[in-house]
Each structure stands twice: as structure tokens, then as C-alpha cells.
Amino acid sequence: MRGALALAIVLAATVTASVTALADSGPVIAVPGRAGVPVMINGRDASWAVVEGDWGLARGVHVQPTVIGGWDVYQGKSVGRYYPSSGKIPGYGRLEIEPPANRALPQPAESFYRSWSAESAAPTELQDIPQNPPPVIVAPEINLPRRPRR
Numbered sequence: 001m002r003g004a005l006a007l008a009i010v011l012a013a014t015v016t017a018s019v020t021a022l023a024d025s026g027p028v029i030a031v032p033g034r035a036g037v038p039v040m041i042n043g044r045d046a047s048w049a050v051v052e053g054d055w056g057l058a059r060g061v062h063v064q065p066t067v068i069g070g071w072d073v074y075q076g077k078s079v080g081r082y083y084p085s086s087g088k089i090p091g092y093g094r095l096e097i098e099p100p101a102n103r104a105l106p107q108p109a110e111s112f113y114r115s116w117s118a119e120s121a122a123p124t125e126l127q128d129i130p131q132n133p134p135p136v137i138v139a140p141e142i143n144l145p146r147r148p149r150r
Contacts, residue, residue, distance in 0.1 A: 027052040027068075046070055 030039040030046045038045040042065075049070035089095075 030067075041065055041067055044070065 027050050030041070030049055030051050032039055032047050038047045040046065041051065044067060046067045047070070050068040051065055052068065053065040
């Protein structure tokens with residue numbers, strides 16, 4: 001009887017753990033963490049909407065999350081590039097600000113010049129015999145028997 005009870009407890013724990021582990025790949029409801037701070041996905045407010053395809057750390061890089069529902073109005077499909085004629089600022093990159101034409105210009109910088117060069121050292125005369133020859137060490141020859149191949 002105790003063995004059956006222990007087996008039932010282990011089986012219940014295994015089923016519960018496997019269901020919990022598989023829960024990250026299904027659709028979820030995006031709940032804001034703080035009041036007044038929306039959940040933004042691809043520039044769209046996804047608060048209290050169903051999100052499919054976003055699997056956290058287990059997601060693939062080629063899966064685009066799908067937002068079903070939500071509260072904002074559809075503003076058109078986002079093009080992947082920046083077109084200045086559209087009047088919209090790019091989603092990433094530097095923010096370019098055009099300075100006014102009548103602004104005070106900074107003082108001109110002082111002149112600066114720097115140069116680099118590289119050359120080989122002059123060749124020295126080769127000597128036939130070194131001044132301090134290294135000591136000669138005679139290594140003993142040890143002929144150990146070879147191990148047979150298998």
C-alpha cells in the first residue's frame with residue numbers, strides 16, 4: 001500500500017512538472033506589470049491582449065509574435081525601412097536634428113598634423129661563429145622496447 005501511494009505521489013509530481021514546463025509555448029494574455037505602463041510589442045499596445053508566438057527564452061528568432069485583440073487602432077503595417085517621404089521618424093538609429101542656420105558657430109580648431117612611418121632596422125654584419133656559443137648537451141639514447149600493436 002505504501003509503495004502504491006509513493007508511486008502515485010511521484011506520478012502526480014511528474015505530471016504537474018511536465019505541464020508547467022510546457023506552459024511557456026502556448027498563447028498568453030499580456031498583463032501589465034505596473035498601472036499606466038503598457039505592454040508594447042512591435043510599437044503596439046498589447047495590454048490585456050492574447051499574444052501568440054512569443055515564447056520567452058525558448059523562442060526562435062524567426063517567429064513573429066501575433067497580437068490578438070487589444071485596445072489601440074490598427075495604424076497600418078510597418079514597413080521594414082525608413083522612407084523620409086512618409087513623414088515618420090525611424091524606429092531605431094540616431095536622431096538627427098537640423099541646427100538653425102543663424103546659430104553661433106564655434107571657434108575654429110587649431111591646425112594639427114601627425115604622421116607615421118615604419119622602416120626596417122639596418123642589417124648588421126653576420127658573424128660566422130657566435131661570441132658565446134651555447135653549451136652542447138649530449139642526450140643519451142634510450143631504446144625502450146616497443147609495445148606490440150593490437
